[in-house]
Amino acid sequence: MGEDIERSQLAVEPSAAAPEPEGVRRFTYAIGDVQGCFDDLLRLLDVLDFDPSLDRLWFTGDLVNKGPNSLELLRFVKTLADSAISVLGNHDLYLLAAAAGAIKVRKKDTIAEILNAPDCEELLFWLRHQPLLHQDARLGYAMVHAGLPPQWAPEQAHSYARELEAVLQNFDYEDFFAHMGGEKPLQWDEDLKGWERLRFIANCFTQLRYCDREGRLDLGGRRRRGSGKKRSIPWFLVPERASSEMRILFGHWATLDAKSAKNQRVYPLDTGCANGGRFTAFRLEDARYFRVPCKNQAVPWPSESAADL
Ligand SMILES: [Mn+2]
Numbered sequence: 001m002g003e004d005i006e007r008s009q010l011a012v013e014p015s016a017a018a019p020e021p022e023g024v025r026r027f028t029y030a031i032g033d034v035q036g037c038f039d040d041l042l043r044l045l046d047v048l049d050f051d052p053s054l055d056r057l058w059f060t061g062d063l064v065n066k067g068p069n070s071l072e073l074l075r076f077v078k079t080l081a082d083s084a085i086s087v088l089g090n091h092d093l094y095l096l097a098a099a100a101g102a103i104k105v106r107k108k109d110t111i112a113e114i115l116n117a118p119d120c121e122e123l124l125f126w127l128r129h130q131p132l133l134h135q136d137a138r139l140g141y142a143m144v145h146a147g148l149p150p151q152w153a154p155e156q157a158h159s160y161a162r163e164l165e166a167v168l169q170n171f172d173y174e175d176f177f178a179h180m181g182g183e184k185p186l187q188w189d190e191d192l193k194g195w196e197r198l199r200f201i202a203n204c205f206t207q208l209r210y211c212d213r214e215g216r217l218d219l220g221g222r223r224r225r226g227s228g229k230k231r232s233i234p235w236f237l238v239p240e241r242a243s244s245e246m247r248i249l250f251g252h253w254a255t256l257d258a259k260s261a262k263n264q265r266v267y268p269l270d271t272g273c274a275n276g277g278r279f280t281a282f283r284l285e286d287a288r289y290f291r292v293p294c295k296n297q298a299v300p301w302p303s304e305s306a307a308d309l
Pocket residue numbers: 062089090091145206251252253309
């Protein structure tokens with residue numbers, strides 16, 4: 001790992017050939033799950049020579065929890081205004097659910113400082129107005145926190161994201177969190193209604209890792225050692241996936257073997273910052289990776305099962 005990091009740091013020396021800036025914007029960087037690791041983010045932005053007046057940041061979500069400084073991080077990203085966008089992750093929804101009183105904060109969570117902050121309401125208002133799916137046709141990339149079920153073509157993914165975003169942005173959004181928990185329904189059906197429909201949409205965008213060849217979700221990855229049609233595989237490897245033409249950036253899966261994503265037009269960016277791993281940014285204009293090792297000490301967070309978020 002050390003050698004890898006050194007190489008990527010060398011790759012950003014000023015002598016490296018960078019593409020010429022186009023128009024006003026310089027670069028767009030997609031950045032993996034930050035999880036409250038604010039100091040590490042600042043070091044990464046330093047390496048990128050990030051300029052908020054010229055560059056743009058796309059975050060893969062899970063801005064908060066696990067790491068030591070979620071409050072400062074949220075404040076910082078909000079301050080970036082139009083220069084930053086973050087898609088919603090499961091930990092972001094968890095924070096909103098906790099603020100809504102729908103769930104209890106656990107001992108290991110590091111979100112209490114946000115809930116107790118004087119600007120909590122503004123921060124969470126900003127957070128729940130972030131999208132579930134972000135895309136830029138000119139750059140040719142889309143971004144989600146977790147994944148897409150194999151049945152959804154790009155236009156469906158777009159429309160279902162807008163459907164749940166409208167609920168989260170509505171005045172009575174807190175009702176959703178009372179119905180958010182659980183893995184069911186496992187299978188998409190256009191005729192799904194009400195909370196079941198919204199829960200399925202939320203589970204895909206914010207929690208999906210595995211599903212089977214017929215598209216049944218396996219949020220906990222429990223069926224990945226099964227056999228036959230019921231065996232689950234990473235969502236992006238399902239044959240004839242309807243979104244296979246999209247280039248999709250995503251986070252949520254720090255333990256994923258990046259090799260399995262090769263040649264799939266998917267770009268996993270969560271490299272386990274909050275677990276003492278490293279931080280990854282991907283520059284969309286020239287498909288180039290930048291990495292820094294993480295120094296923050298996050299709380300121990302052993303499991304990645306669905307029940308554990
Ligand atoms: Mn996540």
